Amino acid sequence: MDRLHRMGNDVVVAHCPDYSAIYHTPGISGDPSLVAELVREEAVKIGVIVDKLRERLTKTGVPGRILRLNGHPGSSLVKAAEEEEVDYVVTGTRGRGMMSRKILGSVSDYIVHHSHVPVVVCQRPKEQQQQV
Template identity: 35%
Template sequence: MAEAKTTEPAPAAAEGGSGEQQHKTVVVVGVDDSDHSYHALEWTVRHVAAGMAGAADLVIVHAKPSPSSVVSFGGPGAGEAMRYVEADLRKMAEAVVDRARRVCIANSVHALIEVVEGEPRYVLCNAAEKHHADLLVVGSHGYGAIKRAFLGSVSDYCAHHTHCSVMIMKHPKPKC
């Protein structure tokens, strides 16, 4: 899958004034089409990326489902259905990337945005490894124990399988 990119962040290591290498913090944020993931992105942009003023690289990752993971039937018309599903998944990915880009622009933050086809839990862990992330930020969908058992928890998987720290952002509940 081709990657959608915004402005490239600076390299992970930059020369300091004293001639020694300084490590830039790399933060990877997973986004999908949920409000939970955008809350995580907005929080990260405001508190981490913008607050570190050039000392952090921000990488935004969207895991686009493969058409075969959404549609699993064969027979006459299956090829046509797959083309429609692929087109819809591509449009959804474009909308996710566009919204993430707008969040970054509104906060004057540069980010690398990637769209990678695959299962979100694996895509995010691989992205954290690929970019040598110091922090992976994901939104919590707030599923209860039963839904989590059936649907799985991307954040739980990432917390147990990635090499870096994982922040699970909960969307605040409205106060009555």
């Protein structure tokens, strides 16, 4: 926000959960009750994320709104950017290794290659990245 946001900008924060790991994990995808429980747990985590995003917008005084999206994250985010007529997209990256990206795909790669507007991909500092 410090580097890209300018007064007068309206910010649209979009979050689309990625369930691909659940459906591609051996032993999990064949058990509907386990998948349902994992989806419920994810919904709680999403609520926490959305609350933190809302708090951050309020705390910084940045005007904007939050979109909760469903579907494939990459295409859902690109579609939302088109519908909201944004000027640019800022997305994060988890810093996954090459194998994870090959198997699960990369949302940020998808957005970069399919967005109709410029995309800024931000990466967390190495010490904050999760090892997958």
